[in-house]
Amino acid sequence: xxxxxxxxxxxxxxxxxxxxxxxxxxxxxxxxxxxxxxxxxxxxxxxxxxxxxxxxxxxxxxxxxxxxxxxxxxxxxxxxxxxxxxxxxxxxxxxxxxxxxxxxxxxxxxxxxxxxxxxxxxxxxxxxxxxxxxxxxxxxxxxxxxxxxxxxxxxxxxxxxxxxxxxxxxxxxxxxxxxxxxxxxxxxxxxxxxxxxxxxxxxxxxxxxxxxxxxxxxxxxxxxxxxxxxxxxxxxxxxxxxxxxxxxxxxxxxxxxxxxxxxxxxxxxxxxxxxxxxxxxxxxxxxxxxxxxxxxxxxxxxxxxxxxxxxxxxxxxxxxxxxxxxxxxxxxxxxxxxxxxxxxxxxxxxxxxxxxxxxxxxxxxxxxxxxxxxxxxxxxxxxxxxxxxxxxxxxxxxxxxxxxxxxxxxxxxxxxxxxxxxxxxxxxxxxxxxxxxxxxxxxxxxxxxxxxxxxxxxxxxxxxxxxxxxxxxxxxxxxxxxxxxxxxxxxxxxxxxxxxxxx
Numbered sequence: 001x002x003x004x005x006x007x008x009x010x011x012x013x014x015x016x017x018x019x020x021x022x023x024x025x026x027x028x029x030x031x032x033x034x035x036x037x038x039x040x041x042x043x044x045x046x047x048x049x050x051x052x053x054x055x056x057x058x059x060x061x062x063x064x065x066x067x068x069x070x071x072x073x074x075x076x077x078x079x080x081x082x083x084x085x086x087x088x089x090x091x092x093x094x095x096x097x098x099x100x101x102x103x104x105x106x107x108x109x110x111x112x113x114x115x116x117x118x119x120x121x122x123x124x125x126x127x128x129x130x131x132x133x134x135x136x137x138x139x140x141x142x143x144x145x146x147x148x149x150x151x152x153x154x155x156x157x158x159x160x161x162x163x164x165x166x167x168x169x170x171x172x173x174x175x176x177x178x179x180x181x182x183x184x185x186x187x188x189x190x191x192x193x194x195x196x197x198x199x200x201x202x203x204x205x206x207x208x209x210x211x212x213x214x215x216x217x218x219x220x221x222x223x224x225x226x227x228x229x230x231x232x233x234x235x236x237x238x239x240x241x242x243x244x245x246x247x248x249x250x251x252x253x254x255x256x257x258x259x260x261x262x263x264x265x266x267x268x269x270x271x272x273x274x275x276x277x278x279x280x281x282x283x284x285x286x287x288x289x290x291x292x293x294x295x296x297x298x299x300x301x302x303x304x305x306x307x308x309x310x311x312x313x314x315x316x317x318x319x320x321x322x323x324x325x326x327x328x329x330x331x332x333x334x335x336x337x338x339x340x341x342x343x344x345x346x347x348x349x350x351x352x353x354x355x356x357x358x359x360x361x362x363x364x365x366x367x368x369x370x371x372x373x374x375x376x377x378x379x380x381x382x383x384x385x386x387x388x389x390x391x392x393x394x395x396x397x398x399x400x401x402x403x404x405x406x407x408x409x410x411x412x413x414x415x416x417x418x419x420x421x422x423x424x425x426x427x428x429x430x431x432x433x434x435x436x437x438x439x440x441x442x443x444x445x446x447x448x449x450x451x452x453x454x455x456x457x458x459x460x461x462x463x464x465x466x467x468x469x470x471x472x473x474x475x476x477x478x479x480x481x482x483x484x485x486x487x488x489x490x491x492x493x494x495x496x497x498x499x500x501x502x503x
Contacts, residue, residue: 011336014329015344021384022347025359026238032231032362039232045209046216047236053129053212054194057136058187064137065144065186066179068282071275072145073152083279084149087286088142092438094445094488095139095199096462097481100469101289102126102135102204104296111292131204132212136197140190142286151182188248195241196352199447199462203469213237214354221452227362234355241350290485297482300475308480311464312487315444318378318460319491322443323436325383330390330435334398335424345391353381353448361452374453378460382443389442390435397431398424437495444488461487 039047072084090098105111106126113123126134155174198214205215213233220230333341348356360377361370401424409423425432447462454463461484468477 009336011332011334011338012340014332015340018329018333018344018384018387019340019347021380022344022351022356025356025363026351028359028362029231029234029238029355032227039236042211043216043229043233043236046211046213046233049129049210050195050212050214050237051240053132053136054191057133057140057194058190060133061137061140061144061190062183062187064141064282065148066183067278068141068145069148069152070175071278072149075272075275075279083283084146087282088146089290089489090139090286091142092441092488092492093139093290094441094447094462094481094484095197096203096447096465096469097293097445097484097488098138098289099135099200099203100296100465100477100481101291101293102131102138104292105289106131106134111288127204127210129205129210132197132200132210135200135204136190136194138286138289139200140193141282143193144186144190145282147182147186148179151178185248188244192241192244192248192349195237195244196354198352198354198451199466202447202451203466214352217354217358218451221358221361227365230358231362234358238351238355241352245346245350293478293481293485296474296478297480297485300477300479301482302479304476304479304483307459308461308464308476308483311459311461311480312483314375314458315461315484316487318375318382318446318450319440319444319487321379322382322386323440323491323495325379326386326390326439327432327436329383330387330394331398331432333387334391334395341391345388348384349388351385353385353446354452356381356384357449357452360449370453371455371458374450374455374458377453378446378448378450379443381449382446383439385448386439386442390439393431393435393438394428397428401427433495433497437492440491440495441488444491445484 072080103110103126106124107113108123108125110126116123125131152175155178196214197212198218201210201212201215202218205211211219213236216233217230217237220226220233330345333345357377360373360381364370364373405423405427409419414422445462446460447466450458450460450463451466454460459467461480465477465480465484468474468480
């Protein structure tokens with residue numbers, strides 16, 4: 001007796017589409033890499049530097065996050081909530097804009113060198129390996145800090161009080177178990193992010209000693225047109241990312257304490273001057289580059305050429321389209337994707353936008369001009385690359401809604417679109433808005449696949465800003481950077497605010 005095929009639901013279909021979109025380009029990369037020949041010494045140097053800078057960046061970010069998170073947990077001061085929100089800004093700040101801000105502070109003509117000159121000290125240079133690591137710490141220190149702050153908040157107040165009453169060393173019995181559980185996951189996540197960083201290496205790296213795999217892929221495709229070498233570098237990066245992702249999934253963030261009664265914690269106090277110094281230093285490091293972007297861009301934003309405004313419109317179209325596509329996929333997968341969705345939502349972390357774009361290029365370059373794919377490929381790649389973040393934001397919210405009101409909805413006969421409209425969408429409105437805002441900001445500032453495909457007439461705002469910086473048109477770059485910040489944060493605020501305004 002023949003078995004009837006099981007119907008494929010929308011969540012499973014979306015998961016299969018994501019798997020195909022990621023795996024088919026990766027397959028093309030692997031096939032092309034097989035005939036690329038042996039890696040050159042320069043290829044091995046790029047491989048070693050990629051691993052070294054990612055590991056060192058993750059280590060420094062996590063090490064610095066520990067005192068910053070401890071100081072913020074111990075101290076209550078006016079504006080603390082706003083300060084915590086502001087130091088998280090670099091995570092959604094467009095990379096090329098953040099790099100411009102860092103150059104304005106640490107570059108040869110930056111604020112820091114302007115202060116060192118009168119002291120007779122030699123100028124500092126931000127370009128090279130140390131600049132790449134500095135930029136990665138700038139981006140990922142807020143992420144590590146927020147993860148540790150969440151870990152401190154998970155320790156019940158009763159445990160702090162009990163440790164105080166028994167005169168137990170609180171770092172040993174409360175803080176260290178939490179740090180031991182949280183830091184490996186934070187390290188691996190940041191390591192994975194730094195492995196696939198392209199814009200930082202493009203603007204601050206380069207040269208034989210500071211070339212990452214992403215930059216080697218870009219150079220092989222854009223300048224050398226060496227498809228075999230590009231595929232080999234992409235395959236090597238994908239293999240490292242898959243290994244890091246597999247290891248990260250084995251590092252579970254286990255709960256460090258049992259649920260408490262909600263009593264406020266009595267945190268151990270340290271030297272006030274030390275906590276103040278740590279908080280002030282972290283604030284200066286994370287906020288001064290953003291201030292530099294604003295002050296530098298105010299003079300140039302009113303005189304931007306028409307090409308920049310057209311690039312801004314393209315970026316807006318890319319961001320909105322990628323947000324709509326990614327949210328549709330994430331909602332379907334989080335709702336009905338099952339275990340297949342768990343795999344499909346994690347896989348894009350192993351393939352950066354540049355690696356995926358390389359695979360698409362290898363598949364289609366004989367059939368169609370790359371310029372014709374610039375915007376569609378950028379939209380699709382950004383939607384898929386942002387999917388892991390959207391899925392992990394939406395999945396718990398939808399599960400909680402079903403757990404609390406699923407039976408009632410079943411009794412009322414709510415299914416399909418009616419279930420979405422009357423139950424799921426209102427209950428998950430906040431996470432939906434936050435996820436959409438995060439995707440929109442990320443897609444607005446992306447400088448990845450567009451750099452492979454776009455011609456001068458198809459450039460987005462991040463690419464136009466990067467080219468202006470490369471041509472030393474710094475006033476134009478500053479104005480474009482400020483415009484990009486306004487648009488990225490504006491999109492995030494509109495979507496996030498729409499989610500929080502439930503009624």
